[in-house]
Amino acid sequence: MCGIVGIFLKDKELESKLGAFLTQMLSTMSDRGPDSAGYAIYGRPKKHKKKITVQSSSPKKDFSSLAKNLQDSFNEDAHIRCSYTHAVISSKEDNCTKLKKWLSEVYPNLRILSTGNSLEIYKEIGTAAAISNMFDIASKSGTHAIGHTRMATESFVTTLGAHPFSTADDQCLVHNGSLSNHNTLRRQLSTYGVHCETENDSEVAEAYLSQKLGSGANLGEALQQALQDLDGFYTFLIGTKSGIGLLRDPIACKPAVVAENESYVAIGSEYKAFVGLPDLDKATIWEPEPATVYLWEH
Amino acid sequence: METIDLKKTTLRELNKTLQSKGVMKISSEWEIQNPDGCHALAVGMSDPINVIIKGSTGYYCGGMNKNANIVVKGSVGPGVCENIMSGSVTVEGDASQYAGATGNGGVLVIRGNASSRCGISMKGVDIIVEGNIGHMAAFMAQSGNLVVLGDAGETLGDSIYEARIFVRGQVQSLGADCVEKEMRPEHKKILQKLLRFANADVRIEDFRRFGSARKLYHFKKKNIRGY
Numbered sequence: 001m002c003g004i005v006g007i008f009l010k011d012k013e014l015e016s017k018l019g020a021f022l023t024q025m026l027s028t029m030s031d032r033g034p035d036s037a038g039y040a041i042y043g044r045p046k047k048h049k050k051k052i053t054v055q056s057s058s059p060k061k062d063f064s065s066l067a068k069n070l071q072d073s074f075n076e077d078a079h080i081r082c083s084y085t086h087a088v089i090s091s092k093e094d095n096c097t098k099l100k101k102w103l104s105e106v107y108p109n110l111r112i113l114s115t116g117n118s119l120e121i122y123k124e125i126g127t128a129a130a131i132s133n134m135f136d137i138a139s140k141s142g143t144h145a146i147g148h149t150r151m152a153t154e155s156f157v158t159t160l161g162a163h164p165f166s167t168a169d170d171q172c173l174v175h176n177g178s179l180s181n182h183n184t185l186r187r188q189l190s191t192y193g194v195h196c197e198t199e200n201d202s203e204v205a206e207a208y209l210s211q212k213l214g215s216g217a218n219l220g221e222a223l224q225q226a227l228q229d230l231d232g233f234y235t236f237l238i239g240t241k242s243g244i245g246l247l248r249d250p251i252a253c254k255p256a257v258v259a260e261n262e263s264y265v266a267i268g269s270e271y272k273a274f275v276g277l278p279d280l281d282k283a284t285i286w287e288p289e290p291a292t293v294y295l296w297e298h
Numbered sequence: 299m300e301t302i303d304l305k306k307t308t309l310r311e312l313n314k315t316l317q318s319k320g321v322m323k324i325s326s327e328w329e330i331q332n333p334d335g336c337h338a339l340a341v342g343m344s345d346p347i348n349v350i351i352k353g354s355t356g357y358y359c360g361g362m363n364k365n366a367n368i369v370v371k372g373s374v375g376p377g378v379c380e381n382i383m384s385g386s387v388t389v390e391g392d393a394s395q396y397a398g399a400t401g402n403g404g405v406l407v408i409r410g411n412a413s414s415r416c417g418i419s420m421k422g423v424d425i426i427v428e429g430n431i432g433h434m435a436a437f438m439a440q441s442g443n444l445v446v447l448g449d450a451g452e453t454l455g456d457s458i459y460e461a462r463i464f465v466r467g468q469v470q471s472l473g474a475d476c477v478e479k480e481m482r483p484e485h486k487k488i489l490q491k492l493l494r495f496a497n498a499d500v501r502i503e504d505f506r507r508f509g510s511a512r513k514l515y516h517f518k519k520k521n522i523r524g525y
Contacts, residue, residue, distance in 0.1 A: 275335055
């Protein structure tokens, strides 16, 4: 099962409601899989700033010292915003690589969930509604977002096993389905120096796309190539800095519905995900074709 | 006319009422408001009541229907009227995957498009789709009629048994053992009846008929060594 949702805003006026829309959409999908849930929010990027979202299993201990140590090592260049088990550290773009290295050395237990100019990822074990409450997702604003509620099949129910997965700056993926050649692909990707954190199949799909995008392909080309290289069942939603991509496998067992009107494009595993969105009666509602790449970009 | 608002009544209560033996005594006309994409709506009915659903539904709307006539004023999710026995289901919008799957009888009319696996394993249901249908329609279809006014996707009628398929538009490809067949007077009569039922104003001459080549499901003696 698993439930996936995405929303791409065309109307700037709605940006302050992005998190509220996504929470509402994903909460409705909870009965497709209540094991864990995650939200990827693309906010308006700040000039020359980057963000790192980290997760800790002992946030009280880690985050209290993290704030102080960041101050000591990076002066005014790094800021931290803590939220339950997650913290978003923002810094000057030039400092980001240094900061990431520093984090892995000083706080090896912290898990880096995302990096980039606009992306923040929040994911934990629990239902979509509970996780939205934990991180106050409903108050977050931005231009587009994707989310996932998981019924674990091939790997453990852990925070790291939750979607969205991110293996490159401002890029992430959610997946409904299962891949059958992920172990082979993981090995092949490692020869390119692409490292997966988990045993999860969906992370491999994300790493695969990162590798393609990193070697110069655009998202459309990478997804077209994925149709040849990824074996299994999938409906993917991929978030990038500029928008959202969607791909279903040629058999298209895993559901997807799109609702599009003048203000937004909403994507969900079921129609139910759209109920309550503004002007739904004015939206064109359709099912994406199998083996067809869809892109919505700003 | 009895009206039930799913914002005020639970799905379970609604289905229990519609399935109850005394439903005809309460009313033969029912209207359901605010379906909001919920699953298994108006399933397992057995009395000849008319049910109008004002909006879109989720999985398995009208499943196992017997005698009742359902009209959905919206689109339906996967598996609409799965295993329908008799009666009718009319969808004014589109239908998702495996519409009318395993249906034994009755009629399913889809005014919009149907996606993949429409009429999979159909066993006697008649399905009329006014728009296009996706891939693998009528896969392993055993009996009944699938009428498509638009185009059909890949591998139409794969491993088909004795169902009839009528397509007015283009067929992307035929599945294993599915072939085009001659449209004889008895087929035209069946098609005419179904088009009339759906109030579809199109010419019978524009349709082509597809069915089983009967090569796949008959055992061939020469293959005995393979077993």
